[in-house]
Amino acid sequence: MDLxxxxxxxxxxxxxxxxxxxxxxxxAYYIARLPRLVKGVLDVVLTxxxxxxxxxxxxxxxxxxxxxxxxxxxxxxHFDVKVVMTWWSAIFATAVVIFPLMYxxxxxxxxxFDETLAYSGQTLxxxxxxxxxxxxxxxxxxxxxxxxxxAFARAxxxxxxxxxxxxxxxxxxxxxxxxxxxxxxxxxxxLAMKWVxxxxxxxxxxxxxxxxxxxxxxxVSGGKRRGTA
Amino acid sequence: xxxxxxxxxxxxxxxxxxRFQAETETLALLGASGCGKSMTLKCIAGIMTPxxxxxxxxxxxxxxSEAGIDLPPQQRRVGYLFQNYALFPTMTVxxxxxxxxxxxxxxxxxxALTATLHRFRLEGLEKRYPAQLSGGQQQRVALARIxxxxxxxxxxxxxxxxxDSYLKWDLELKLSDFLENFSGPILWVSHDRGEVFRNCKRxxxxxxxxxxxxxxxxxxxxxxxxxxxxxxSGCKNIVEAVPAGSAVTLPAWGLTLNCGKPVPADVRxxxxxxxxxMTVPEGTPDAFYCTVERVIQDVFTTIVLLRPKGAASGAPxxxxxxxxxxxxxxxxxxxxxxxxxxxxxxxxx
Numbered sequence: 001m002d003l004x005x006x007x008x009x010x011x012x013x014x015x016x017x018x019x020x021x022x023x024x025x026x027x028a029y030y031i032a033r034l035p036r037l038v039k040g041v042l043d044v045v046l047t048x049x050x051x052x053x054x055x056x057x058x059x060x061x062x063x064x065x066x067x068x069x070x071x072x073x074x075x076x077x078h079f080d081v082k083v084v085m086t087w088w089s090a091i092f093a094t095a096v097v098i099f100p101l102m103y104x105x106x107x108x109x110x111x112x113f114d115e116t117l118a119y120s121g122q123t124l125x126x127x128x129x130x131x132x133x134x135x136x137x138x139x140x141x142x143x144x145x146x147x148x149x150x151a152f153a154r155a156x157x158x159x160x161x162x163x164x165x166x167x168x169x170x171x172x173x174x175x176x177x178x179x180x181x182x183x184x185x186x187x188x189x190x191l192a193m194k195w196v197x198x199x200x201x202x203x204x205x206x207x208x209x210x211x212x213x214x215x216x217x218x219x220v221s222g223g224k225r226r227g228t229a
Numbered sequence: 230x231x232x233x234x235x236x237x238x239x240x241x242x243x244x245x246x247x248r249f250q251a252e253t254e255t256l257a258l259l260g261a262s263g264c265g266k267s268m269t270l271k272c273i274a275g276i277m278t279p280x281x282x283x284x285x286x287x288x289x290x291x292x293x294s295e296a297g298i299d300l301p302p303q304q305r306r307v308g309y310l311f312q313n314y315a316l317f318p319t320m321t322v323x324x325x326x327x328x329x330x331x332x333x334x335x336x337x338x339x340x341a342l343t344a345t346l347h348r349f350r351l352e353g354l355e356k357r358y359p360a361q362l363s364g365g366q367q368q369r370v371a372l373a374r375i376x377x378x379x380x381x382x383x384x385x386x387x388x389x390x391x392x393d394s395y396l397k398w399d400l401e402l403k404l405s406d407f408l409e410n411f412s413g414p415i416l417w418v419s420h421d422r423g424e425v426f427r428n429c430k431r432x433x434x435x436x437x438x439x440x441x442x443x444x445x446x447x448x449x450x451x452x453x454x455x456x457x458x459x460x461x462s463g464c465k466n467i468v469e470a471v472p473a474g475s476a477v478t479l480p481a482w483g484l485t486l487n488c489g490k491p492v493p494a495d496v497r498x499x500x501x502x503x504x505x506x507m508t509v510p511e512g513t514p515d516a517f518y519c520t521v522e523r524v525i526q527d528v529f530t531t532i533v534l535l536r537p538k539g540a541a542s543g544a545p546x547x548x549x550x551x552x553x554x555x556x557x558x559x560x561x562x563x564x565x566x567x568x569x570x571x572x573x574x575x576x577x578x
Contacts (some may be wrong), residue, residue, distance in 0.1 A: 114313075114315070117318075119315070120315035122275070123275075124374065125331050138319040139318060
């Protein structure tokens with residue numbers, strides 16, 4: 001069994017999760033501070049990928065990044081890079097699809113943050129960036145962690161947009177999900193089932209990790225810990 | 230050491246207009262809830278920006294709308310004790326306090342930490358998280374953290390509102406002990422006149438966003454000038470009044486009360502404290518008859534609601550408060566002859 005699809009899926013999911021982690025937090029933090037109208041519009045635009053079929057996202061990305069389309073042609077002409085049908089093309093697709101998961105959970109976490117904690121940090125003379133990374137983020141870590149893991153799990157399972165923009169080339173762009181489809185198409189049931197089991201176990205492990213992390217988090221913050229005199 | 234505040238801010242329908250000056254003293258900001266006390270503190274700390282005005286701390290301009298000065302909170306050196314203490318929940322007591330220590334090498338910081346833990350009697354709690362502390366302990370940590378940051382003014386926002394009342398008394402004593410060595414203005418925001426009376430010498434009254442001047446406690450409790458000041462000082466009976474020479478006419482109760490001195494023409498209301506409503510024998514000069522409408526037993530006193538004989542319909546009842554024994558001696562009367570000493574009538578503008 002060639003393990004390339006596993007490796008490729010993991011690296012695409014990991015890289016897009018890292019990108020979306022920062023982009024989602026950044027967007028969640030700054031959009032909350034914008035005027036209501038702008039906020040409303042941006043909120044809709046950034047959440048759309050959550051409800052759009054991945055094929056629609058793939059189509060829109062192809063319209064933008066295809067070798068004959070605006071951005072794709074420009075990149076090809078100036079940098080001589082073709083941004084579709086490579087293994088890392090899948091990162092664009094995956095990042096767009098998982099972005100709303102990170103953005104919405106981070107926003108929810110930030111909204112429940114007690115702003116007086118930031119104020120008290122400021123009056124104590126602590127720099128704003130310090131307050132962000134050492135006070136706000138740790139307080140919101142449960143939500144942000146959940147968002148990150150969810151985004152990663154979803155990235156592993158991305159199929160529609162990825163297959164359109166990266167295609168299926170064995171040993172080059174194949175991911176677990178596209179491999180399963182391909183194997184099913186070619187009636188290679190036994191191997192397809194193997195990959196299905198691989199995918200199932202990874203997803204189960206990821207979700208189990210979230211649960212464990214949450215429980216540990218609970219103890220560290222001392223929220224409901226009792227009897228420690 | 231002094232803090233000068235002259236600020237205005239419009240927020241929706243609410244207009245904040247506050248002016249006062251505090252020296253090295255504990256100045257109370259007294260007002261009903263929602264009158265802009267916390268907003269004033271936030272403007273001083275730099276968390277909120279006033280529309281107009283000036284804030285000057287020890288000669289340092291923190292905010293000046295005309296000169297375009299608006300220092301960030303980090304540079305203001307304002308110690309702010311928030312209502313919920315705002316301790317960082319993911320950090321231990323030790324780390325929380327270290328957040329307040331701004332400068333020094335690691336060794337110096339640790340020395341300062343040890344001294345602070347000792348001074349605030351927090352030894353043994355260093356490794357605990359805020360959620361594992363009692364309300365009083367949390368307050369001590371918050372105060373320790375603030376004092377470590379060497380502020381030039383301290384703002385206390387309803388310091389006991391988050392605590393059970395039976396704890397308050399003890400903590401109040403402790404708080405004033407901890408603040409004793411602080412040489413700078415302390416603003417104590419409160420809606421509790423008892424707390425203010427025990428801890429402050431001067432009071433700035435806030436009513437619906439507007440400051441009504443700064444008074445000494447004596448002035449506030451013996452000669453409050455405005456309705457808001459009278460209410461905040463605990464005066465329960467306040468009615469419309471019309472000056473009449475050295476007396477006031479109270480149309481709601483159909484009464485004219487002798488004030489013993491000329492009444493200024495701008496007096497609009499009169500206040501009578503419930504404790505100053507006296508029962509007197511029939512026929513006493515200036516006494517008036519009231520029917521007893523309701524009797525309420527309070528913890529140590531009896532509160533009697535009286536309707537003066539000439540009261541208009543819908544007029545508020547006159548509230549009298551007396552010792553339980555004194556009330557028992559009166560033997561459930563249907564009506565009483567009442568008098569108020571001229572000096573006990575508060576003339577309000």
